[in-house]
């Protein structure tokens with residue numbers, strides 16, 4: 076297994092990278108390479124040009140903008156894992172990142188790369204969906220922002236054009252003390268999840284839920300917000316019964332089917348994992364002991 | 370017509386300068402160009418961990434990098450673990466003493482992975498060790514000997530330090 080022949084480019088700036096992208100018809104951007112390199116080795120992709128963006132230096136920042144953390148597209152998954160800012164401001168991402176592959180792959184894998192590859196069960200897109208992230212993409216002579224809700228166009232297909240590249244991801248921060256939980260089921264630690272659930276809860280004094288975000292990964296063609304379930308939580312006080320009832324809504328999602336898991340099983344997992352995530356997030360928000368849920 | 374470049378990569382302290390095809394993977398560069406065949410190649414798509422090397426001190430899969438991407442970087446392979454030709458590193462010695470290998474195919478990846486892990490976590494639990502090697506497949510040992518070796522190595526390294 077060897078990559079097919081291609082012409083290699085290693086631009087030093089985003090401008091140079093997008094200029095190449097617009098000029099070359101059959102080019103692939105090489106970010107962390109944890110998905111593209113296997114595809115090249117197996118010759119699933121046959122690009123004429125590979126544009127390696129690892130030598131672009133100014134895409135590796137994590138910045139605190141007050142109401143959001145802003146990530147350069149080439150921030151490594153390992154940087155996220157060890158970022159104090161991330162664990163403090165976006166604890167959901169910290170919890171999720173430990174499920175992204177293994178230490179060896181997180182060294183190279185990038186945030187922008189995960190977003191562009193958009194595997195339906197990848198953790199970073201699922202977290203981005205949960206947090207209502209905004210993705211900035213650039214092409215020659217133009218830049219635009221895409222809200223996470225509009226970012227997936229279909230199975231492994233983000234809505235940006237072939238001559239555009241992800242440069243930045245802006246992740247809004249939830250209020251201090253919010254509840255969060257990322258729960259997933261995979262065949263083996265570090266594998267792609269069969270199904271995952273990401274929950275964020277804002278809880279007022281007295282235990283009333285004021286805001287909820289529920290996202291399931293690996294069920295639909297891309298990470299999905301379960302709005303029906305979110306609506307059922309607003310204004311309610313958390314309880315095991317409530318969370319069990321709300322999580323059942325995940326069984327109504329139109330689920331994918333493949334050799335690993337039938338649709339009904341993914342729906343079942345989505346309901347079970349969401350129930351657990353809701354309980355965990357709620358307990359964290361009210362600083363209580365973990366709710367006793369199976 | 371093939372796209373070639375001259376690169377210079379430091380491996381275990383020695384600098385290798387070679388002209389290579391840009392599509393050459395780093396694992397093949399290490400094995401075929403530098404003739405350091407200690408690094409093994411199992412799956413060539415990032416699943417087995419046999420090809421794990423240390424890239425600027427951090428473990429990475431060498432089958433998922435192009436050799437050109439390592440231009441100017443520092444790499445450590447399994448050959449760079451032992452202090453000299455006569456002695457083994459305590460981690461390697463622990464592998465030998467605890468039956469941490471049978472065929473040895475996974476061993477270079479296990480060693481590089483555990484080397485980094487034990488530096489960061491000098492006193493790990495069994496569970497932590499298992500998680501640390503979850504990206505490395507072994508088809509022989511059933512992992513018991515590897516886990517025992519890692520825990521034993523942690524003790525030896527702490528005693529030595």
Ligand code: FES
Pocket residue numbers: 409410411412413414415416417418419420421430431432433
């Ligand atoms: S050969 Fe690189 S991970 Fe298997």
Ligand code: FES
Pocket residue numbers: 469470471472473474475476506507508509510
């Ligand atoms: S010892 Fe044979 S694969 Fe691990």
